[in-house]
Amino acid sequence: MKQEPNTQPQVLIVGAGPAGLALAIELGQRDIPCLLIERNDRVGYAPRAKTTNVRTREHMRRWGIADALRAASPLGLDYPSNVVFCTRLNGPRLASIENAMYCAPGKNPLYSEHAQWIPQYSVEEVMRAHVQTLPSVELRFSCELALFEQADAGVVAQVKDLENGGSFEVACRYLVGADGARSTVRAAIGARLEGSYGLSRNYNVVFRAPGLAQAHRHGPAIMYWQINGDVPSLIGPMDSGDKWFFMPTQLREGQKLSAEDAPDLIRRATGLDALEVEVLSTDEWVASRLIADKYADRRVFLVGDACHLHPPFGGYGMNMGVADGVDLGWKIAAVLQGWGAPALLDSYEKERRPVHDMVMDEAVANHSVLGNQLWQEGLEDATEAGEQMRREVGMRIQVAKLREFNTLGVVLGYRYEGxxxxxxxxxxxxxxxxxxxxxxxxxxxxxxxxxxxxxxxxxxxxxxxxxxxxxxxxxxxxxxxxxxxxxxxxxxxxxxxxxxxxxxxxxxxxxxxxxxxxxxxxxxxxxxxxxxxxxxxxxxxxx
Missing domain, CATH: 3.40.30.120 (Glutaredoxin)
Incomplete structure (x- = not known):
């Protein structure tokens, strides 16, 4: 990586998450000079998304990094991408969905790449490594956008260097905000998020639990839905080294989940009283359905979470951000190379907004059927009535959750109508x-x-x-x-x-x-x- 900033890129990208990295790759592989800045000191801080869907993997095939992502799989490609529904990890099974998200390796006539269950931070690292092989792309960490001004010919931005306290000026043709839910760029262009805020308040806990995979009888899966009246929750393997994630789906109003409280809650949820739990991180987040009232202002654009937010049920969020970067990236390159007209850039929002609306509706529908909605009093009873109830709930799950885990029509079937x-x-x-x-x-x-x-x-x-x-x-x-x-x-x-x-x-x-x-x-x-x-x-x- 260069030591001095490239102060005259044609595109300045703010934020090196998946959307920003995808945009940088689209531009860099077309030899468009761009500067990608990230306020953190590395990519992949938060343990967020875990599904890289078939469409995103197809983009990675096109970029030449699908094999690199495949090699980075912490659980191995043959690890079954099953979703198990049970009362608790030590309780009876209610239902299961096999090959969720289409992660099974092998050739399918409908797509060129299978999906992959892999932590988002690993995906970002593979993308970052590729970005840094592209001569026309410069990636600078610990840099934060301070302000910018637009003119007819371009954008002039001031960037803070958070390491040395200085700043530098960047003159570019276009600026893209890939800076997430609290986007500075979105605020600067006067765009507002509209929709429903606070559909639920959630915590994601990442923890290490030696032997947890062998401590229950449900076999390997990417996710276990624990449906009980005590601590309804999701739990599953996050990474190698006995690293897992845990997300309770029903907290009392005003209840906080601290790192000190999490181990006991995980033991209660799983029913594994002797489980050794080391909490690695806790992350509070709010599920909402929000979309920006505009995606662009002249030479400034928004991609990813900067312009749309929705519940993470269905694995759409990160993948939609990558698709935003792809759509906008080739269009900006076409304009800068002279074979696309500026009107091509107007099609970005016209194409992507309807897709965002459709996918967000799917995510909200999935969010409406969580473990606490599937719970019924008596579900854990060791009686004939309890067994009958578990069979009935299992049938409900097979119907209700198919929409979340078998969604190829959503992933590949979207169209740019109009x-x-x-x-x-x-x-x-x-x-x-x-x-x-x-x-x-x-x-x-x-x-x-x-x-x-x-x-x-x-x-x-x-x-x-x-x-x-x-x-x-x-x-x-x-x-x-x-x-x-x-x-x-x-x-x-x-x-x-x-x-x-x-x-x-x-x-x-x-x-x-x-x-x-x-x-x-x-x-x-x-x-x-x-x-x-x-x-x-x-x-x-x-x-």
Whole structure:
């Protein structure tokens, strides 16, 4: 890492969490000079999210770091991603959901990368290591945004160096706030969070408990829901070294959970009275459904928790922030490289806000069914009536929690409907189903995935700019016309024509234009006579 700050990057990114790191990678892999600042002295302070979903893993495959993340898995890739529902760890099982979040390794025709159960701090470390290999990206820790001013040509920011007490000035074309729930950038542009605050107050405890994995009879799982009338809670392995997380789901009004109180609460919740507990950290947080009333002001943008907050049930939060960084990143790069118009940046909020709303609704629905809502008096009774009640509650769980742990329709099925840089083709929109993901090449949707006969993923052949996917029987003249139009417009275009015939059926057209973020921008059976107009439309240059 350089010793002197790069005071003239084209983009200043405030916050080196997953959203900021994703944005930096998108820009850095396109050779856009950017400066990423983080007020802490390293990445990955908080023991937060643990699910890196299939879509985020697909971005990591595109960035070339999916294998690095796979290698960083503390529990091992073959560790079963099951979710167990029980009264307590030493109590009877009520239900279980296998392969939650689609973490099982192996090839699935619907996606190129399986999900992964891995602490967010480990994910951030893999992303940080990659960022620091990109020559055009500078990452500086212990630096905090003080203030900034916008002008027609760019942004000038003052940054505090928290190590030496000094400050330095940064002149850039764009500034992005990836600085979390208490975003300084959001406040500076006058954006307000709107929605429902305080759906619940929660604590997350990270602790070490030697032998806990062997102390119960439910077998390995990524999460155990403990449904009882005493301490309803979630508990599960956090990392190697007997490190676990614990989250009570019902605290009395005004009750605080201190590091001193946590061991006894964990023993009561699990029913394991002799459990040795060493508390490593406690973190209080409030579950809310909040979204910013605007995501941008001229040359300043918001990504991740800076513009949306929701309950962490379903594993969407970190992954949505990464997707924000991807969407905004390729668009900023396109504008700075001259082949995208400023109007392309206007599509960022228009595309992402509806997705945020949809996903937040899913998270709130999941939050409405916690352990305390599933509890019934008598559930732990060692009687025939208690056994019957446990069977009935188990059936309720299988229905109610499917929406939280089997959600491929949410993870891969979101579409950029109504985007100004998508060309609709009049086809009928697929019915949204949180569980059943139906691939569709309708413009705005994620390009359908396929494994090619050489064992590679179709996605592996997409370019860093736009990709024109041609079916096996597409006219060569159309491909030539597309390449000439892209060359004339200065738009990076990769043309591919795999010979697998199934692709024509999967995509429903001979020609499909796919964006850098792998979403479909346009499709048809013939290349248009005015291909230049099409390319202008999808890069924000129309009108």
């Amino acid at each position: 985007s100004p840089v998508i060309v609709p083709d009049g086809s009928e929109a697929p019915v949204f189903d949180f569980l059943n993901y139906i691939p569709s090449a309708r413009p705005g949707a994620l390009a359908p995935h396929a494994w090619l006969h050489d064992g590679s993923s179709l996605y592996d052949h997409f370019g860093q700019g736009f990709t024109l996917l041609a079916s096996h029987d597409a006219d060569a003249a159309g491909l030539t016309q597309a390449q000439e139009a892209a060359r004339a417009a200065g738009i990076p275009l990769t043309v591919i024509q795999p010979q697998e015939r199934v692709l024509k059926q999967l995509y429903g057209a001979r020609y499909t234009l796919i964006r850098p973020d792998q979403h479909v921008a346009w499709r048809a059976d013939t290349w248009p006579a005015d291909g230049g107009a099409l390319l202008k439309h999808i890069t924000g240059q129309a009108g």
